[in-house]
Amino acid sequence: MEYKDTLLMPKTDFPMRGNLPNREPQIQSQWKETDIYKKVQERTKDRPMFVLHDGPPYANGDIHMGHALNKILKDVIVRYKSMSGFNAPYVPGWDTHGLPIEQALTKKGVKRKEMTVAEFRKLCEEYAYGQIDSQREQFKRLGVRGDWDNPYITLKPEYEAQQIKVFGEMAKKGYIYKGLKPVYWSPSSESALAEAEIEYYDKRSASIYVGFAVKEGKGVLEEGTEIVIWTTTPWTIPANLGISVHPDLEYSVVAAGGKKYVVAEALREQAAEVIGWEDAVVEKKVKGADLEYIVAKHPLYDRDSLVMLGDHVTTEAGTGCVHTAPGHGEDDFIVGQRYNLDVLCPVDEKGVMTKEAPGLEGLFYDEANKPITQALEEAGALLKLSFITHSYPHDWRTKKPTIFRATAQWFASIKDFRNDLLKGIEETKWVPAWGETRLYNMVRDRGDWCISRQRAWGVPIPVFYAENGEPIITDETIEHVSNLFREHGSNIWFEREAKDLLPEGYTHPDSPNGRFTKEADIMDVWFDSGSSHQSVLEERDDLQRPADLYLEGSDQYRGWFNSSLSTAVAVTGKPPYKGVLSHGFVLDGEGRKMSKSLGNIVVPAKVMNQLGADILRLWVVSVDYQADVRVSDAILKQVAEVYRKIRNTFRFLLGNLADFTPSKNAVAYDSLREVDQYMLVKLNKLTKQVKQAYENYEFAGIFHAINNFCTLDLSAFYLDYAKDILYCEAADSAERRAIQTVLYESLVSLSKLVSPILSHTADEVWAFVPEAAEESVQLTDMPEEKELPNADAIEEKWNAFMKLRNDVLKALEVARNEKIIGKSLNAKVSMYVNAKGRELLESIDESFDQLFIVSKFEIAGDVDEAPENALKLEHSSLVITAAEGETCERCWNVKEEVGSVPEHPTLCKRCADVISHN
Numbered sequence: 001m002e003y004k005d006t007l008l009m010p011k012t013d014f015p016m017r018g019n020l021p022n023r024e025p026q027i028q029s030q031w032k033e034t035d036i037y038k039k040v041q042e043r044t045k046d047r048p049m050f051v052l053h054d055g056p057p058y059a060n061g062d063i064h065m066g067h068a069l070n071k072i073l074k075d076v077i078v079r080y081k082s083m084s085g086f087n088a089p090y091v092p093g094w095d096t097h098g099l100p101i102e103q104a105l106t107k108k109g110v111k112r113k114e115m116t117v118a119e120f121r122k123l124c125e126e127y128a129y130g131q132i133d134s135q136r137e138q139f140k141r142l143g144v145r146g147d148w149d150n151p152y153i154t155l156k157p158e159y160e161a162q163q164i165k166v167f168g169e170m171a172k173k174g175y176i177y178k179g180l181k182p183v184y185w186s187p188s189s190e191s192a193l194a195e196a197e198i199e200y201y202d203k204r205s206a207s208i209y210v211g212f213a214v215k216e217g218k219g220v221l222e223e224g225t226e227i228v229i230w231t232t233t234p235w236t237i238p239a240n241l242g243i244s245v246h247p248d249l250e251y252s253v254v255a256a257g258g259k260k261y262v263v264a265e266a267l268r269e270q271a272a273e274v275i276g277w278e279d280a281v282v283e284k285k286v287k288g289a290d291l292e293y294i295v296a297k298h299p300l301y302d303r304d305s306l307v308m309l310g311d312h313v314t315t316e317a318g319t320g321c322v323h324t325a326p327g328h329g330e331d332d333f334i335v336g337q338r339y340n341l342d343v344l345c346p347v348d349e350k351g352v353m354t355k356e357a358p359g360l361e362g363l364f365y366d367e368a369n370k371p372i373t374q375a376l377e378e379a380g381a382l383l384k385l386s387f388i389t390h391s392y393p394h395d396w397r398t399k400k401p402t403i404f405r406a407t408a409q410w411f412a413s414i415k416d417f418r419n420d421l422l423k424g425i426e427e428t429k430w431v432p433a434w435g436e437t438r439l440y441n442m443v444r445d446r447g448d449w450c451i452s453r454q455r456a457w458g459v460p461i462p463v464f465y466a467e468n469g470e471p472i473i474t475d476e477t478i479e480h481v482s483n484l485f486r487e488h489g490s491n492i493w494f495e496r497e498a499k500d501l502l503p504e505g506y507t508h509p510d511s512p513n514g515r516f517t518k519e520a521d522i523m524d525v526w527f528d529s530g531s532s533h534q535s536v537l538e539e540r541d542d543l544q545r546p547a548d549l550y551l552e553g554s555d556q557y558r559g560w561f562n563s564s565l566s567t568a569v570a571v572t573g574k575p576p577y578k579g580v581l582s583h584g585f586v587l588d589g590e591g592r593k594m595s596k597s598l599g600n601i602v603v604p605a606k607v608m609n610q611l612g613a614d615i616l617r618l619w620v621v622s623v624d625y626q627a628d629v630r631v632s633d634a635i636l637k638q639v640a641e642v643y644r645k646i647r648n649t650f651r652f653l654l655g656n657l658a659d660f661t662p663s664k665n666a667v668a669y670d671s672l673r674e675v676d677q678y679m680l681v682k683l684n685k686l687t688k689q690v691k692q693a694y695e696n697y698e699f700a701g702i703f704h705a706i707n708n709f710c711t712l713d714l715s716a717f718y719l720d721y722a723k724d725i726l727y728c729e730a731a732d733s734a735e736r737r738a739i740q741t742v743l744y745e746s747l748v749s750l751s752k753l754v755s756p757i758l759s760h761t762a763d764e765v766w767a768f769v770p771e772a773a774e775e776s777v778q779l780t781d782m783p784e785e786k787e788l789p790n791a792d793a794i795e796e797k798w799n800a801f802m803k804l805r806n807d808v809l810k811a812l813e814v815a816r817n818e819k820i821i822g823k824s825l826n827a828k829v830s831m832y833v834n835a836k837g838r839e840l841l842e843s844i845d846e847s848f849d850q851l852f853i854v855s856k857f858e859i860a861g862d863v864d865e866a867p868e869n870a871l872k873l874e875h876s877s878l879v880i881t882a883a884e885g886e887t888c889e890r891c892w893n894v895k896e897e898v899g900s901v902p903e904h905p906t907l908c909k910r911c912a913d914v915i916s917h918n
Contacts, residue, residue, distance in 0.1 A: 003890040003907065006915055007727045008736075010655025014768045018647055020612020024760045028140065031763075031776075037145055040082050040778055041089060041542075050086040052078055053537060053547035053577070054146075055560045056093035056154060056529050059131040060100045063138045065586040065594070065631055066553060068604040072620040073583060073699075074551055075144040079756035080694045083782045089542045090146035092139065093532065096128040096155040097458040098525040099189050099397050117456050118494040124457040125155055125491075138605065143613045143759045145778070152536045154459075154528045161486035162535035163528060164462050168478030169571045175413050176451075178471060180343055182326070182333045183450045185405035186395035187351025187365070191454045192409050193395060193402060197526075203392035203401055205232040206369050209275055209319070209383040210376055211261065212243060212296035212305050220290050225253060225260040227296055227307065228271065228383065230318035232390065233403075234372045235365040238357035239325035240298060241341045244310035244332075247289040249320055256280040262291075264320020271319050275384045288313075288320075299381035300372075301358065310335040327406035330447065345406040349454065365403060410452035410461055410521065417570055418443065424565060424575035431581045431697055432626045439557050439565070439580075449566060451524045458522030460493040464502060465517045466510030476503055493518065530563025533576030550577040554584055581697055583625045589632025602631050614758045615640050621699035621757050642707050643761075646754070649710040650765050652719055653747040656726050660740040662771050667734070667741045669788065675846050676738045678798040679718050681791045682709070683746055688785045690753045699757075706754060714746065717802070724850050728891045730914045744770065749783040800840055801851075804833070807873040808852050814871055815880035825892050828856035828884070832866035832877040855883035855894035890915075 031037075052074055057067055074090070081088035101124050106112065112120050136148055152159060170176050184193040211226030221227075227243055245251065250265040256277035263271045265285060272280050294307040312331040313322050326336030327345030336343065346356035353360040353368050359375070360368045376382035393402045414421070421443045430436040452461055462481040464472040480503040484492055493501065498516040507514070537545035546568075552560055561580055568576035587593060588600040595601070607616050619639045623629040669677065686709050693701040722739045729736045747769060755762035755777045766777040774780050788794075808831070812824050821827045829852060833841065841848070841859055848857035860866075866877035886898035888908035899905045901912035 001915075003911070003915075006890065006918070008659070008729075008731055009727060010652065011658040012651060012655040012768060014651050014654045014765065016648065016651055018612060018614070018643070018761065020614055020760065021609050023764065024143070024608075024613050025141075027760045027763055028143070031145070034775065036776060036778055037090075037147060039776075040145070041087065043779055044082055044087040047085055047087040049544055050078075050081040050088045050549075051537070051543050051547040052081075052088070052090060052549045052551060053532065053543070054091060054093045054152075055550060055552040055556065056095035056152070056532065057135065058098070058100065059094045059096045059128045059135065059153075060104060061131070063135055063604055065602050065604055067135075067139075068142060068616055069583060069586055069620055069625065069629065070551070070553065071139050071142055071144050072617050073581075073625060075142070075146075075759070076617070076621065076699060076756045077549070077551070077694075077697070079145065079759065079778070080782070083752065083755065083778075083780065084691070084694070085781070090144075091150070091152055091536065091540065091543060092136075092144075092146045092148060093152040093536065094128075094132050094135070094154065095525065095529050096125075096132070096153055097522070097528055099191070099455060099457075101127055101131075102455065102457050103397075112456070116494070118491050120456055121491050121494060128153075128155060141608055141613060142604070143617060145759070147542075152532065152540070154525075154532075154535075155489075157486050157489040158539060159532075159535040160459050160490045161482045162539050163459055163523070163531040164478060164482040164485055166531045166534050166567050166571055167462060167523070167527070168473065168475070168482070170412060170567070171473045171478070172475065173416075173570065175416055175570050176410065176473070177413060178408060178410050180406055180408050181411070181448075181450075182328055182330055182343075182345075182404040182406045183409055184393060184402050185349075185351075185407065186398065186400070186402050187349070188398040188400040189395055189455075190349045192407065192450050192452060197396045198393045198402065199396045199399075200391045201394050201399070202389050203394075204387055204389050205392070206234050206373060207232050207384075207386045207388045208234050208373060208376070209271070210237070210299060210323070211259075211381050211383055212299060213381075214294060215297045215304065216295040218294050220286055221253065221262065221294055222260065225262060226381075227262045227294075227321050228275075228319045229321050229323040230271075231323045232388065233328070234369040234376075235347075235353070236323070236325045236328045237300065237372055237376070238346050238353070238360060238368075239327050239344045240305055240323055241303075241326060241336065241344060242306040242308050242324040242339065243296060244308050244313050244322040244324045244335050245288040245291050245320065246311065246313035247287070247292075247309045249288045249313070249315065250285050251288055251291065251320065252285050253283045254280050255283050262321065264288075264315055266315040267318065267320050274386075299379050300375055306339060306341065308335050308339045328404045330404065333406065343406045347403065347405055349407075351403065366401075409450050410463075410519075412449040412451050412527075412566065412570070414443070414446060414448055414566065420569050420573060421565060424569050428575050428577060429579040431579065435554075435557065435580055435582055439561060442558060442562060443565070449524075449563075451527050452521040453524055454520075455522055456494075458525060459490050459528055461519045461521050461523055462493075463519040464498055465519070466508050467513065467515050468510045470510045471519075472508060472516070476506070524563075526559060526563040527567070529560055530567045533564055533568045534571065537576065545572075545576060546574060547577050549579045549581060551581045551583070554582045556582065584628035587628050587630050589630050589635055591628075591630060600632075602633075602636075607636060611636060611640055612760070614760050615643055617757055617759065618643050618703070622703045624700055642703075643758070645715070646706065646710050646758070647761065649714055649719075650747070650750070650761070652715075653743045653750075654765070654768050656722075656743055657740060657747065657770055659731055660737075660744060660770055662744055665732075665737050665740060666744065667738045671734075672738050672741065673735070673846055674794060674844065675718075675721070675798070675851070676742045677788070678794050679713070679742045680745060680786075681788055681795050682713050683742075683749055684786055684788055684791065685795075686713075687749055687753065687783045691782055691785075694756070702753075702757065706750070710750075717805070718742070720853060721851055724853070724891060724893075728911060728914065730917060751777050752780055752783050755780075797840065797843070801844065803875045804831070804837060804841070805852065807831075807876045807878060808854075810873055811871045811878040811880050812854070820880055821882055823892075824853050825855050825887075826882055826894060827854045828858075828881045829854050830858050830860035830879040830881070832861050832863050832870060832879075833859065833875070834863050837876060838862070849893070855885070 078088045078090045214221045214225045252265045254261045296305045324332045326333045327343045346354045351365045353363045355361045498518040537543045762777045870877040883894035885896035889906040890911040895908040897909045904912040
């Protein structure tokens with residue numbers, strides 16, 4: 001007889017190798033065939049809703065690791081919620097309007113100027129849908145479950161129709177106005193920008209000190225005294241209409257080099273050093289308030305420059321006398337309005353100087369710096385020219401510098417409902433908590449929102465103009481335009497004349513001849529996505545407002561979190577979200593930003609082709625995602641190793657349940673041995689810990705808890721201990737069925753606990769789970785924590801035993817190194833313990849030979865009775881010797897009774913009995 005054939009070795013078709021790049025697409029095909037999303041929603045339809053509202057990625061280009069991090073985090077949360085008592089729909093979305101698509105078409109050779117706006121927009125739409133199709137497949141490859149056949153898209157007619165209503169409601173409440181104000185302007189995009197579209201990069205700029213000679217000193221300053229300004233934008237000098245000083249600062253009149261100059265006393269020494277004044281003498285000091293209404297001469301043109309008072313003046317840099325060009329700065333504009341100055345802006349939409357800057361017409365603003373400084377020098381007004389590198393605002397799309405430029409724009413007035421915004425922020429749950437402070441400060445300090453853009457590809461601003469130029473925004477026109485957009489899409493705005501876009505028979509007192517025009521500008525794309533609470537959450541029956549959660553990158557505090565809050569509070573008085581969760585950016589393994597030039601870009605598609613989506617998903621939950629995270633081939637390899645251990649654990653569990661039928665073979669908890677109960681207590685504790693971590697969005701805690709349970713509690717202890725019983729005892733023995741019961745409970749619970757993360761693997765495992773009624777683990781609920789009797793006492797007792805077991809393992813390792821034994825089954829362990837340790841061991845009924853995986857174990861005496869050659873460890877002293885007897889051919893234990901059963905002379909009594917009774 002071949003005794004090895006009598007062993008109950010593991011049997012399963014669940015493969016050891018994941019082969020995820022090939023297997024995952026097969027699993028996803030099954031999801032598609034069975035319409036798993038629909039089945040999940042059908043199962044949970046009567047439950048309370050949990051809505052995670054998807055912030056729309058931009059429909060351009062392949063997805064990157066930031067996309068993967070974002071979408072996987074969302075999927076983990078949604079999958080968990082649908083398994084824990086909620087109806088958790090997930091409707092993905094896309095942001096589709098804006099400059100990048102226009103630029104992409106231009107790069108492809110589309111000649112925009114040779115077609116109508118409507119024709120160009122049609123091409124933009126086609127391009128956007130192509131990008132959506134591409135990105136959708138990539139997101140689905142990540143294993144993200146959602147209503148992919150019915151996403152929300154910002155260019156869809158129903159979306160645009162609701163967006164128009166948001167605009168109309170804000171206008172109705174008086175929050176929308178048109179005004180001439182300096183705004184961030186991008187010459188490279190030829191459009192106004194919102195603060196959210198600004199990024200800061202270093203730029204080299206000219207730094208000039210310029211003297212403005214006093215023309216009318218009002219008895220405070222002598223004529224010819226020069227008020228000194230400092231600026232890093234010489235190109236704005238032609239737009240200068242004034243000089244601002246702080247009313248409370250002290251200013252000095254300094255005599256140097258035969259001239260007199262005015263600077264703030266606090267900056268006098270610094271200015272003297274930079275400009276190069278030698279033997280400068282302070283002739284007198286005056287308060288800033290006394291300088292008000294003094295008139296200086298513009299250094300280049302026959303024009304006055306008025307001295308004004310402004311609280312925005314500081315002594316951080318410069319001279320304390322601030323060059324003021326109302327057409328090129330927000331503070332300049334505000335102070336200029338107070339003093340009734342014009343809003344002069346001699347720069348056009350392309351950043352080119354106009355005829356309002358004599359002698360500079362046709363020059364790009366940055367190129368005008370040199371001739372302006374030369375002209376100032378020739379006029380004797382340039383006191384100092386140098387160059388500095390400083391942080392400067394750039395267009396986030398083109399990465400090129402922006403300017404402040406006064407233009408007529410549409411604004412949303414934030415100040416009228418700022419307090420409601422701040423209250424809404426305080427009512428929202430923020431994770432991490434600092435998010436509240438960040439957005440609160442942004443909203444508290446922000447100015448009005450410039451919502452108009454001078455582009456073609458976007459949602460039109462639904463405003464008509466009467467013959468006298470008066471804007472027309474009424475309930476009637478808004479409702480009509482909204483309905484037109486819902487039926488035809490917003491392209492109709494560019495296909496029809498104004499009169500054909502108005503309600504039938506529409507009249508207006510300021511257009512007696514029925515001559516109307518329409519607004520040519522489109523809305524800021526942040527207004528598009530920021531309206532999604534209305535266009536998606538309110539529009540769709542399967543969602544609700546407010547959403548339970550918004551989850552995006554930390555850059556969205558100034559973006560989507562902000563614009564969504566503004567439009568929602570303006571329209572409904574409440575935030576669009578109950579909670580906001582943010583994540584950091586993805587960096588390379590050394591903490592550097594990914595870039596083509598560094599060659600350090602990790603591409604999700606490549607990772608999935610090499611390792612699989614579940615490795616990416618496991619990586620996402622392994623990192624502290626609320627801060628910036630790192631990824632590299634080496635990091636992913638470490639994650640893949642953790643995955644391998646988890647998968648092997650599943651395989652071992654399945655392999656040893658091949659002959660286990662839960663409904664017939666499961667052992668009741670009360671009938672289990674203590675060691676088995678101990679493992680179920682540990683499993684119960686793991687379930688509670690993991691579910692709590694899911695609830696708190698602390699996914700790294702799940703990663704470590706699952707990994708530790710699989711590698712330490714199961715593999716390193718219980719499964720190792722169980723092998724002898726599982727393989728060698730009779731199939732129906734009480735001990736074996738008890739262990740199988742624990743393995744089954746562990747298998748089911750682990751499958752469910754990891755399902756939101758390892759979504760493919762969990763489904764693959766579930767197909768092998770004995771008596772699993774559901775076709776997918778996704779159609780089950782999270783395991784429940786159970787009230788196990790004496791759980792605390794059992795855990796305390798067996799945790800103490802594990803300390804003694806660790807001593808034994810250390811002693812066995814030493815004995816192996818000293819060649820006393822080979823395998824642990826060759827060993828006899830003599831343990832010397834104190835009274836507490838003896839009491840513990842004597843209270844355990846299980847076989848110590850099996851628990852320690854040795855052939856012989858004995859409590860040899862008290863600790864102080866240990867011989868000199870004993871290994872003294874933390875909780876005991878131990879002597880390891882070779883076990884006496886023969887090696888059983890079947891179980892490999894060394895026993896003195898091997899051969900005691902004549903029919904089986906090479907077997908121990910236990911193995912001989914098992915074979916005899918089978």
